[in-house]
Amino acid sequence: LCGDSLYNTYSYVTVNDNFMTFTLTTNPSPQIGTFDAIITNFHQLEDPNDACLNGWWRCGNDRCVDPSTKCNTFDNCGDNTDETYEKCKPTMYFYENCGQEIHVYDAVHLKLKRSGSSLIPNTVCDNIVVSHSKSSGVGAPAQVYAHFRSINLQQKVSGNCTAARLDVFDGLRNKKRISESEGLCGTSLQTVDYTTDQDNFMPIEFTTDGSNQVGSFEITLTNFHTGECLAGEFLCTNGRCVDSTVQCDGYQNCGDNSDNVSDLCSVIAGLAAGAIVAIVLSAIFFVIFLPIFIIVVMGRRRRNRYSGI
Template identity: 35%
Template sequence: MQIPVLMFLALLVGQSSAIINYYLESYCNGYSWPIDMSILDTVRLRLTSSLRYNNNMNCSVSLTTSSSKQLMYYFRSFDVENSDSCQYDFLEMHDGTSLRAPYANGFYGKQCGSYVDPFVYTTSNSALTLWFKSDNSNTGKGFDMIITSYHTGICDPDEYSCSNGRCVENYLTCNGYNPCGDHSDCALTVGGIAGIAVGSVC
């Protein structure tokens, strides 16, 4: 029986790799240093580290990756004061390096309200820019999103080939944050381990 090997595989599948957290509240009042996704590969971007975001915020940041790559993104949660036309508090997302770029895929115009969007979206180029603004009254919990750098085509030896044709860094697989965008990053499941266990015992 190869118990040590089985224990290692179980730990490998069960672990969640560390992911770097960024907070949009750190990029307010004119401070907008880009987040380099060509180095980080994936980040978790939250509006605030507090339970609720502040009034009178005006924050923006651009995330950029290598010119041959794109970014995929999805929201884990979204809670911004709701209003007609999102006139009070809102988030804008742009497909490029500035607020003059077209709106990002899936998020046209100002975004507000409370919802969870199950879809994973992609940029058309190598950059994504976010702008958040709040007024002086009601607030919300903010948002929590995952952004990952990827490319399509032939994957490099140190990359993982996702079922949807995307290539991501190998170390991102099985991190619990859906780096492929289609949940195909963790092929060795608990069921697979059970199969290995049966084969090892026999």
């Protein structure tokens, strides 16, 4: 393995035993380089009917992993089932991820900080959003859609954001600004949206000056791709494919709000309610009517037996 793998990931699994050896070899020439690997301990269930031991969590591919690795934004299962929006509904915090990557497998809610509204003065904090779509290697590549649900920062001064500003970029290798050159700040009553075009990387940078100030913002980040939707994906009206688990969650994931259309969501809610009603009625039948039915049948059999004597 060598070269630049910004757009590809590699996965390896031991088969013979619980040992995996890594060897790094270099020639005598001066050079620089880095790599990053997520190493996960797991055991494989041989029978799909078996359960994971010691309280471990079961992945969609029947691997068992430590439950502490679930919803940590890393693919520990090997099929991303430990990071699905349906299980995690993650909320992440910008200040807690300065200089880090935020991995989005379906959708993530990103807020500036966990509590309070005081901003850290004289700081530059950047998060790199990385989208992981199911279509990787099949059809159109993954992209990032950022929907700014709210922004509450200091207003512009002389047409520029000076006290606090957000800057959004498209791509990592050929970084291109997609937000306004004067920065994003102020109090926005209108929603603001940005989408990557180059690849599945969206760097977001937040900068403050030395003044004491308060502020907040909230972003919904969604991975999507265009082209043919795959199993487990929802086709938006604008042609984007998003994970089906983000439907009807009240957040803007498609970019045209077609994932929250009232008629569609009413049908889904109706199906869920119908399933609950069916379960309740079945339970009532088995608890109340089935014993009565058995008693009646047994009574008839006894009468028939006595009448034949």
